[in-house]
Each structure stands twice: as structure tokens, then as C-alpha cells.
Amino acid sequence: GLTGNKGWQAHWRDATPKSEYDVVIIGGGGHGLATAYYLAKKHGITNVAVLEKGYLGGGNVGRNTTIVRANYFLPGNSEFYSHSLKLWEGLEEDLNYNVMHSQRGQIVLFHSDGQGDAMARRGNAMINQGDDAEMLDRAALRRMVPYLDYDNARFPIYGGMLQRRAGTARHDAVAWGYARGASERGVDLIQNCEVTGIDIEGGVVKGVQTTRGAIRARKVAMVVAGRSSQVAAMAGMRLPIESHVLQAFVTEGLKPAIDHVISFGMGHFYISQSDKGGLVFGGDLDMYASYAARGNLPLVEHVMEAGMALMPAIGKARVLRSWGGIMDMSPDGSPVIDRTHIDGLYLNCGWCYGGFKAVPASGDVTAHLIATGAPHTAGARFRLDRFRTGRGLMDEEGTGSQHN
Numbered sequence: 001g002l003t004g005n006k007g008w009q010a011h012w013r014d015a016t017p018k019s020e021y022d023v024v025i026i027g028g029g030g031h032g033l034a035t036a037y038y039l040a041k042k043h044g045i046t047n048v049a050v051l052e053k054g055y056l057g058g059g060n061v062g063r064n065t066t067i068v069r070a071n072y073f074l075p076g077n078s079e080f081y082s083h084s085l086k087l088w089e090g091l092e093e094d095l096n097y098n099v100m101h102s103q104r105g106q107i108v109l110f111h112s113d114g115q116g117d118a119m120a121r122r123g124n125a126m127i128n129q130g131d132d133a134e135m136l137d138r139a140a141l142r143r144m145v146p147y148l149d150y151d152n153a154r155f156p157i158y159g160g161m162l163q164r165r166a167g168t169a170r171h172d173a174v175a176w177g178y179a180r181g182a183s184e185r186g187v188d189l190i191q192n193c194e195v196t197g198i199d200i201e202g203g204v205v206k207g208v209q210t211t212r213g214a215i216r217a218r219k220v221a222m223v224v225a226g227r228s229s230q231v232a233a234m235a236g237m238r239l240p241i242e243s244h245v246l247q248a249f250v251t252e253g254l255k256p257a258i259d260h261v262i263s264f265g266m267g268h269f270y271i272s273q274s275d276k277g278g279l280v281f282g283g284d285l286d287m288y289a290s291y292a293a294r295g296n297l298p299l300v301e302h303v304m305e306a307g308m309a310l311m312p313a314i315g316k317a318r319v320l321r322s323w324g325g326i327m328d329m330s331p332d333g334s335p336v337i338d339r340t341h342i343d344g345l346y347l348n349c350g351w352c353y354g355g356f357k358a359v360p361a362s363g364d365v366t367a368h369l370i371a372t373g374a375p376h377t378a379g380a381r382f383r384l385d386r387f388r389t390g391r392g393l394m395d396e397e398g399t400g401s402q403h404n
């Protein structure tokens with residue numbers, strides 16, 4: 001800033017669309033950009049375009065509360081998020097980009113013996129998967145985070161489970177890092193380019209219609225998170241996805257006070273402190289389907305109450321901003337990365353509240369599927385037909401809403 005921004009270079013080429021690509025990715029969020037990056041880097045497929053209707057990183061990837069963790073319980077999710085966390089741990093070196101990945105640890109609170117038992121079971125599953133988990137009793141927790149309300153709590157605090165390798169990252173830097181890496185390898189990143197139709201002939205995808213003209217493609221991937229149902233409808237598909245608003249909040253900058261991410265599932269509340277000092281926190285969905293990226297006031301009140309119930313001192317902080325994002329909610333809380341019944345058309349969706357931490361693995365797994373035609377071992381269970389057949393459902397919705 002002090003240099004007047006002179007000499008700064010654009011992070012990526014502002015490409016104009018070509019008439020034809022090997023792969024077109026619809027959606028320039030975290031998952032679309034990561035898919036393009038791994039297609040180019042791991043599979044050498046560079047004749048690729050990412051089509052974004054707004055600006056890169058303007059969707060959920062730049063709106064989330066940035067929690068990165070690998071504490072899922074069920075086979076399918078467990079190996080996928082474990083793979084993702086390992087990719088996070090090498091991401092800055094891989095991209096040569098500072099995404100401010102901070103492994104400050106996440107603590108998930110429990111409020112009864114029964115919840116503690118369930119938490120210990122989850123922790124064991126995490127350790128069996130090769131990740132870390134530690135149970136903290138009330139005294140150990142109190143030493144670590146003394147500012148919670150242990151005496152008059154709305155829900156008595158019995159203890160917590162700590163994952164030290166969990167933490168946060170700077171959300172839009174993740175989008176920018178993947179964008180730069182993909183662009184440097186030849187991928188065309190095309191902004192202000194909305195896909196308005198998908199061309200299909202004889203059950204085979206042929207390309208897309210956009211606000212900047214028709215583009216032919218041998219393969220097309222729909223990677224549009226909250227807009228998945230709308231885009232899939234262009235291919236005649238009806239998805240088992242509902243789009244819901246999730247809100248988040250940030251306070252004025254304060255001195256360092258909260259060292260970890262703290263998740264208070266009983267209150268649907270979670271909090272961390274950004275490097276700028278703002279307390280970043282959020283709660284549950286607004287609970288009605290909507291494409292509006294803003295939320296309602298009753299939920300604001302609910303989140304503030306939950307924050308006050310957990311740590312009354314938070315009442316002195318002034319909230320600066322709140323915002324919302326559109327979540328692609330799947331019926332079992334787990335995602336879809338799969339081919340569709342249309343040859344050459346792929347689907348990546350169903351990230352619910354938890355798709356930021358998934359970005360590296362989702363890009364890797366989706367790129368693998370597109371490039372090789374076979375599912376990656378870390379994402380082989382994310383099949384779309386589980387909702388039709390009932391086989392292979394991974395009912396882990398709570399791990400999103402209660403941990404974020």
C-alpha cells in the first residue's frame with residue numbers, strides 16, 4: 001500500500017474465452033479452482049477453462065469462517081477429510097502462496113457423560129484414521145480456555161475434545177493461491193461469465209452456453225456449491241440438494257484473547273479470532289431454503305444468545321459485520337463427487353456447512369475422476385446414486401452444524 005501499489009502484478013491472466021476446451025469447470029469457488037489446479041499439476045491437462053459468473057472467490061469460499069479440521073467419524077468422510085488436512089499441511093509450499101494456514105487447534109465441547117462417550121468414540125475413529133484427537137476433562141479444559149462460563153453455564157461444560165492439527169486459514173487467499181497456480185499452468189480463468197445452458201447431444205455433453213457465447217467442451221464439471229440445483233437443472237437433472245443461508249459475524253479488532261477454535265454444539269455456536277483481532281463466529285442455518293446471500297434477524301439473536309451463554313465477556317465486543325452464504329445441503333450431510341448419467345458431465349456438490357476444509361481434497365478427487373475416469377480412493381463413496389438406492393448413505397450432518 002505504501003508503494004501506491006506500483007509494480008504489483010496481476011495474480012492470474014484475465015483470459016478471454018476460446019471456442020473449445022478439453023475441460024470446462026463451471027464455478028470459480030474453492031472447489032472449481034482447486035480442481036483446475038490439480039488437473040493441470042497432477043494430470044497435465046491444461047486446456048481447461050474455469051467459468052465464473054461473478055468474480056473469483058466471491059462465493060462461499062470468501063464468505064466462510066475458515067475452520068479446517070479432520071474430525072469426521074464415518075468411513076467415506078473420515079478418509080476424505082484426513083486426506084484434505086494432509087494436503088492443507090503442504091499447501092503453502094505447494095502453491096508457493098501464504099494462505100495463513102494456522103493449526104491453532106479446535107476444541108469441541110461436551111455437556112454430559114453421554115456426549116463425552118460419543119466424543120471419545122469419535123476421537124478413537126480419528127486416531128484410527130491416522131489423525132490426532134485428545135480428550136480434555138473439565139479441569140484441563142479450564143486451564144486451557146479459562147474464559148468460558150464454567151459456573152453458571154446454560155449447558156454445564158463437562159470437557160472437550162481437542163484436535164491440535166485443526167485450525168483456520170485465510171479463505172480468499174486459498175482461492176487466489178489456487179487461481180494463480182492454475183493460471184500459471186495454462187488454465188483460462190474467465191470471470192463475469194455465467195453459464196446459462198448445457199449442450200447435450202445423444203446423452204453426451206458437448207459444451208455450455210454462457211453470457212459470453214457458446215463454448216464447446218469434451219468434459220464439463222458442475223462445481224457451483226449453493227447454485228448446484230439450478231445449474232444441474234440445465235442438464236435436466238433434479239438434485240437431492242436444498243440451498244440454505246448460513247450467516248457469520250465478525251467483531252471489532254481485539255487484543256489476542258482466543259487461541260483456538262471453539263465449537264459449542266449444544267448452542268449451535270462456534271468462534272475463533274482472526275489475525276486482525278476480530279472475533280469470527282457463527283451458528284446454524286436460517287432454516288428456510290433461499291438463494292439470498294443474507295440472513296434474518298431471529299438467527300442473529302439466537303447466535304448472540306449462544307455466544308453470551310458460552311462466554312459472557314463477549315457481550316462487550318461490538319459486532320462490525322454479518323453476512324450470509326448459500327449452502328448446498330445434502331440429505332445426509334455428506335458431499336457428492338461423481339459422474340452423471342450424461343457422458344462427460346461431472347458433479348461436485350453437497351458441501352453443506354463444511355466445504356472450505358474440503359477444498360484441497362475435493363479438487364484432487366474431482367480432477368482425478370475427470371482425468372482418469374475412475375474415482376480417487378479418498379472420495380470413492382461420494383456417489384450420487386446413494387440417495388436413490390439408499391445404499392452408502394453417510395449420515396454425518398451434525399459434524400457440520402455442531403463443529404463447522
Ligand code: FAD
Pocket residue numbers: 026027028029030031032051052053054055057058059060061062063064065066067068193194195196223224225226227231246247248282323324325326327351352353354355356357358404
Ligand atoms: P463457492 O465459492 O460458492 O463457489 C461456487 C461458484 O460458482 C460461485 O463463485 C458462483 O458465483 C459460481 N456459479 C454459480 N452459478 C454459476 C453459473 N451458472 N455460471 C458460472 N458460475 C456460477 N466450511 C468449512 O469447512 N469451515 C467453515 O468454518 C465454514 N464456515 C462457513 C461459514 C459460512 C457463513 C458459510 C456461508 C460457509 C461456511 N463453510 C465452511 C462452507 C464453505 O464455505 C463451502 O462449503 C464452500 O466454500 C463451497 O465450495 P466453493 O468454495 O467451491 O463455493
